[in-house]
Amino acid sequence: MAFANQLIRRLPVxxxxxxxxxxxxxxxxxxxxxxxxxxxxKALEHKYGELALQLLILTLAISPLRRLLGLNLxxxxxxxxxxxxxxxxxxxxVWLVLDxxxxxxxLTDIAxxxxxxxxxxxxxxMLPLALTxxxxxxxxxxxxxxxxxxxxxxxxxxxxxxxxxLSKGFQIExxxxxxxxxxxxxxxxxxxxxxxxxxxxxx
Amino acid sequence: MxxxxxxxxxxxxxxPQAAFWNRRRIMAGLAGSxxxxxxxxxxxxxxxxxxxxxxxxxxxxxxxxxVTSYCNFYEFGTGKGDPSEYAGRMTTDPWSVAxxxxxxxxxxxxxxxxxxxxTLEERIYRFRCVEAWSMVVPWQGFELADLLTLxxxxxxxxYVAFETLYRPSEMPGTAYKVLDWPYREGLRLDEAMHPLxxxxxxxxxxPLPNQNGAPLRLVVPWKYGFKSxxxxxxxxxxxxxxxxSWNMANPREYGFYSNVNPDVSHPRWSQAxxxxxxGGLFARRQPTLxxxxxxxxxxALYEGMDLSEYF
Numbered sequence: 001m002a003f004a005n006q007l008i009r010r011l012p013v014x015x016x017x018x019x020x021x022x023x024x025x026x027x028x029x030x031x032x033x034x035x036x037x038x039x040x041x042k043a044l045e046h047k048y049g050e051l052a053l054q055l056l057i058l059t060l061a062i063s064p065l066r067r068l069l070g071l072n073l074x075x076x077x078x079x080x081x082x083x084x085x086x087x088x089x090x091x092x093x094v095w096l097v098l099d100x101x102x103x104x105x106x107l108t109d110i111a112x113x114x115x116x117x118x119x120x121x122x123x124x125x126m127l128p129l130a131l132t133x134x135x136x137x138x139x140x141x142x143x144x145x146x147x148x149x150x151x152x153x154x155x156x157x158x159x160x161x162x163x164x165x166l167s168k169g170f171q172i173e174x175x176x177x178x179x180x181x182x183x184x185x186x187x188x189x190x191x192x193x194x195x196x197x198x199x200x201x202x203x
Numbered sequence: 204m205x206x207x208x209x210x211x212x213x214x215x216x217x218x219p220q221a222a223f224w225n226r227r228r229i230m231a232g233l234a235g236s237x238x239x240x241x242x243x244x245x246x247x248x249x250x251x252x253x254x255x256x257x258x259x260x261x262x263x264x265x266x267x268x269x270v271t272s273y274c275n276f277y278e279f280g281t282g283k284g285d286p287s288e289y290a291g292r293m294t295t296d297p298w299s300v301a302x303x304x305x306x307x308x309x310x311x312x313x314x315x316x317x318x319x320x321x322t323l324e325e326r327i328y329r330f331r332c333v334e335a336w337s338m339v340v341p342w343q344g345f346e347l348a349d350l351l352t353l354x355x356x357x358x359x360x361x362y363v364a365f366e367t368l369y370r371p372s373e374m375p376g377t378a379y380k381v382l383d384w385p386y387r388e389g390l391r392l393d394e395a396m397h398p399l400x401x402x403x404x405x406x407x408x409x410p411l412p413n414q415n416g417a418p419l420r421l422v423v424p425w426k427y428g429f430k431s432x433x434x435x436x437x438x439x440x441x442x443x444x445x446x447x448s449w450n451m452a453n454p455r456e457y458g459f460y461s462n463v464n465p466d467v468s469h470p471r472w473s474q475a476x477x478x479x480x481x482g483g484l485f486a487r488r489q490p491t492l493x494x495x496x497x498x499x500x501x502x503a504l505y506e507g508m509d510l511s512e513y514f
Contacts, residue, residue, distance in 0.1 A: 169382050
């Protein structure tokens with residue numbers, strides 16, 4: 001683990017931003033040139049959404065990975081979170097501009113289709129998180145910043161539920177995502193209880 | 204070795220007939236799609252004529268690649284590409300269809316036997332998936348009414364139930380209970396006997412690829428695609444409305460009728476418009492037509508019915 005942590009220390013954060021963002025234009029290019037099959041709009045929409053969910057899970061996994069396995073990815077947590085927001089934005093834009101297209105239908109969908117309402121809810125929750133991701137915001141907000149950023153948990157549950165709800169029939173993959181999110185949140189809950197107990201013993 | 208049927212018709216033979224039969228025009232502007240070359244000059248002239256006859260719709264068939272690579276056939280997986288990837292392992296020869304229930308001549312009808320009795324013809328139909336995408340598909344097949352008449356429909360039969368092959372050793376998707384296998388569908392008898400309702404055995408003049416429901420499948424062009432059950436092994440005449448797979452899985456979202464209807468939304472998405480496959484990233488959505496454009500032909504079947512109740 002020490003070796004892994006050493007490697008991680010050498011990897012600059014900007015490289016993670018770059019590598020993480022590259023799939024967006026690459027997938028778009030594939031969509032334009034037939035690489036995503038005969039229905040590129042849905043394919044692109046799903047790929048962006050899937051990447052956003054994966055990055056969300058990574059963001060949630062960083063602190064338990066450090067606590068339980070000693071793997072320190074903390075310096076990439078902001079990058080993972082912002083990249084996640086970036087893919088949510090791409091996902092949303094594809095849906096708005098390339099998929100549904102019609103404003104009236106977009107509004108009806110948001111109001112009437114629960115899985116879309118929930119997806120929009122997750123996006124709205126993530127907005128203040130992305131906007132307060134700078135060092136300045138962290139300093140200015142102080143303890144309120146940590147409280148505010150617990151919205152990540154709600155956004156993660158909504159995002160995974162969004163995927164489960166849009167699937168037809170009984171499908172395994174979306175349930176795995178939801179299971180992972182719930183598992184990571186349970187770890188946090190257990191962790192904070194453990195920390196409190198440890199602190200109690202210390203006193 | 205059983206003899207397999209192969210269609211000698213080409214699109215060049217069939218398209219103008221179908222256009223005439225459907226009283227719909229096909230735009231001459233097919234240049235670049237590969238179809239322009241296939242359509243001879245005489246065909247072009249006939250098309251122009253059909254256009255002048257006041258036809259109201261544009262039907263331009265999708266490509267072979269689109270029709271055969273973008274499919275729903277959950278027995279092979281839930282991804283759109285899964286059927287074309289995995290359906291090849293399905294054995295379709297020998298094949299027989301059990302026709303039973305309220306018929307005079309119940310029994311196992313081999314695929315060859317059925318083909319020997321039926322007249323195949325070309326039908327170019329719109330195909331509208333409940334997921335709000337659509338294609339235009341040049342099918343070959345025969346009217347279901349002819350097959351049902353062959354078996355002899357008994358007095359009192361009101362519905363027709365269909366079943367897809369269920370063979371887990373050849374169908375990786377059935378390892379998961381995405382649906383309650385085997386896949387089941389049903390029609391009211393008058394829907395089944397309607398001349399638009401066909402059993403398809405081919406596309407583009409080729410035998411059906413496995414992912415499209417080889418060797419024979421139902422095609423009901425005015426209903427959402429999942430009603431057009433694939434790889435049929437059983438047809439049962441009954442006096443009860445038969446259970447159907449998607450309705451069993453989620454009765455709130457999938458009704459028995461499932462007629463294409465832009466005014467009745469699916470609870471999770473609007474059905475008012477659709478995406479024609481093949482338009483690429485920037486294609487505009489198209490308005491969905493009542494009964495998928497076959498209103499004149501089939502509306503009478505549902506006279507007096509509240510279509511938002513019987514959805």
